[in-house]
Amino acid sequence: MADKSFEVFPKNPKKTYGLMELVKGTGPIVNKEPEDTIFTWPNLFYLEFIVALIIIAGILFLSLYVGAPLEEEASRDTTPNPMKAPWYFLGLQEMLVFFDPWIAGVGLPTLILIGLMLIPFLDINKKGKGYYTFSERKFAISSFSFGMGLWMVMIVIGVWFRGLDWNWYWPWENAHLHKPVASGLRDLPVMFSRILGISDFAGKGLADFLVLIYFGLGLLIPAYIFKDFFKKLGVLRYATTMVMFWIMVGIPVKVGLRLVFSIKYVVMTPWFKI
Amino acid sequence: MTYKQLTDWVTSTQIYKAIFRHGYEDTPRNRALTTFSNVLYHLHPVKTRRESIKIRYTWCMGGTSMLLFLMLAITGVLLMFYYVPDARRAYNDIKDIMNVVSFGSTFRNVHRLAAHLMVFTVWVHMTRVFLTGSYKSPREFNWIIGVVLLMLTLLLSWTGYLLPWDQLALWAITVGTKMAAAAPFLGVEGPFGAQLGIRPDNDLKFMLLGGTEVGQNALLRFYVLHCVVLPLMVVMFLAIHFWRVRKDGFSGPL
Numbered sequence: 001m002a003d004k005s006f007e008v009f010p011k012n013p014k015k016t017y018g019l020m021e022l023v024k025g026t027g028p029i030v031n032k033e034p035e036d037t038i039f040t041w042p043n044l045f046y047l048e049f050i051v052a053l054i055i056i057a058g059i060l061f062l063s064l065y066v067g068a069p070l071e072e073e074a075s076r077d078t079t080p081n082p083m084k085a086p087w088y089f090l091g092l093q094e095m096l097v098f099f100d101p102w103i104a105g106v107g108l109p110t111l112i113l114i115g116l117m118l119i120p121f122l123d124i125n126k127k128g129k130g131y132y133t134f135s136e137r138k139f140a141i142s143s144f145s146f147g148m149g150l151w152m153v154m155i156v157i158g159v160w161f162r163g164l165d166w167n168w169y170w171p172w173e174n175a176h177l178h179k180p181v182a183s184g185l186r187d188l189p190v191m192f193s194r195i196l197g198i199s200d201f202a203g204k205g206l207a208d209f210l211v212l213i214y215f216g217l218g219l220l221i222p223a224y225i226f227k228d229f230f231k232k233l234g235v236l237r238y239a240t241t242m243v244m245f246w247i248m249v250g251i252p253v254k255v256g257l258r259l260v261f262s263i264k265y266v267v268m269t270p271w272f273k274i
Numbered sequence: 275m276t277y278k279q280l281t282d283w284v285t286s287t288q289i290y291k292a293i294f295r296h297g298y299e300d301t302p303r304n305r306a307l308t309t310f311s312n313v314l315y316h317l318h319p320v321k322t323r324r325e326s327i328k329i330r331y332t333w334c335m336g337g338t339s340m341l342l343f344l345m346l347a348i349t350g351v352l353l354m355f356y357y358v359p360d361a362r363r364a365y366n367d368i369k370d371i372m373n374v375v376s377f378g379s380t381f382r383n384v385h386r387l388a389a390h391l392m393v394f395t396v397w398v399h400m401t402r403v404f405l406t407g408s409y410k411s412p413r414e415f416n417w418i419i420g421v422v423l424l425m426l427t428l429l430l431s432w433t434g435y436l437l438p439w440d441q442l443a444l445w446a447i448t449v450g451t452k453m454a455a456a457a458p459f460l461g462v463e464g465p466f467g468a469q470l471g472i473r474p475d476n477d478l479k480f481m482l483l484g485g486t487e488v489g490q491n492a493l494l495r496f497y498v499l500h501c502v503v504l505p506l507m508v509v510m511f512l513a514i515h516f517w518r519v520r521k522d523g524f525s526g527p528l
Contacts, residue, residue: 036323037321038321038324039302039320040318040320040321041309041314042305043322043327044322055342060384063380063383066387067379067383068387070440071442074440074488075444076487079445080445083445083446083448083449085450086432088431089428093449101453101456102456102465105452105453105456105457106454106461117417120409120411120413120417120418121414123409125407125410126410127407128407129406130406130408132405137407140404140407141405271469272465
């Protein structure tokens with residue numbers, strides 16, 4: 001605690017002091033004793049300067065050994081196989097296998113950016129500000145880590161495990177040998193109508209219904225189990241959080257459906273398919 | 275003349291006093307004035323909390339991203355002296371930079387390394403800010419600015435990808451802009467595109483490329499975006515980002 005005999009602001013005996021006014025307001029370090037501060041110069045500026053020097057030296061040193069690649073001149077006559085986007089976009093390119101381009105290339109990145117921007121307004125938990133903690137914000141940390149993990153796994157797959165025709169190649173496989181074309185994919189609504197012997201329209205309806213159930217239960221069950229969480233957030237915040245969350249979880253779910261059941265589309269409309 | 279006498283004389287001259295408005299001696303007053311009476315005051319307050327500047331707390335990732343941006347600006351300007359965004363000579367200009375220009379290959383390597391590293395550090399910076407809950411009130415809006423900066427970083431890196439005009443560049447951008455054609459409402463192949471009268475010659479991809487395929491117009495557009503438009507946008511958003519950090523203070527344990 002602050003030592004009461006220590007004066008932060010020593011008085012000048014030649015001057016007189018008086019309290020002029022009290023102003024209401026908030027500030028980042030007002031009312032937050034004890035104040036454990038140090039001079040920014042030299043403590044912080046020197047630290048920044050040293051880190052900068054290390055990074056500049058490191059990059060210069062690396063640049064001697066890691067050259068920027070330059071391939072053959074651009075030419076429409078030869079198409080490289082596989083065609084790979086820069087590494088940080090490989091997560092989206094990987095999604096092209098499982099989703100139509102408008103979802104993988106436009107829909108998902110838009111949702112990711114909007115979702116990230118919404119985080120401060122959805123997470124109203126006042127705890128866990130300014131320090132590392134898991135126990136005080138389990139849901140926030142685990143869902144963020146889940147998304148980050150997904151993104152990183154996709155990048156790793158894209159960089160090291162995708163080869164000719166965007167097929168899966170283990171590092172020890174011959175990367176120049178083409179793989180046989182994968183067998184046909186099926187659409188979930190068509191599967192339903194065939195297996196259950198119902199009309200195409202009913203098959204589509206059933207598939208749409210299952211998607212509704214997925215989001216419906218995803219909204220209802222957590223609200224029932226974590227009543228406090230639901231009450232604290234309110235309907236709008238809660239619904240936005242959970243829809244975003246289940247869309248994120250839906251991505252690996254769709255990937256799983258594809259890998260296990262060879263399902264291409266789940267929702268089919270005349271204008272778009274998901 | 276001793277060293278002490280020399281420094282005393284230098285620091286008492288009118289020129290020194292015109293440049294540095296704080297005294298030379300290492301006193302608490304001068305430590306405060308060094309920040310307070312300089313442009314440094316735009317970046318940091320006079321005193322900071324001990325705990326909130328520890329590397330184990332900040333990971334130094336925001337500052338590192340800024341440093342990398344500066345390095346990219348400097349090496350980028352140097353590369354611009356030797357590079358012409360003309361599809362007929364761009365590739366050869368890169369060859370010249372690598373093989374003929376003094377230190378050209380170093381600057382190109384540094385530019386490329388720093389670019390990839392910056393994508394990484396901005397991402398890690400975001401992760402750190404998330405894990406410490408630093409986006410919480412009153413810093414909500416600065417988090418949004420941060421997400422915009424992340425997007426701009428990715429776009430900068432991506433637009434730079436085309437400039438060497440090699441196979442890697444051409445086809446990476448071809449893959450990327452295919453996505454633009456698939457955009458809902460704005461792309462010719464996207465949902466509701468056809469219904470809204472979107473054609474291959476008026477969709478989003480056409481706007482990005484200045485044509486239906488990656489060619490001279492695309493190279494020029496990406497060059498201007500990469501060297502002028504996006505860096506200016508980054509600088510503007512960085513100014514707001516830093517100003518907000520300065521106003522709200524560092525997050526950190528109290």
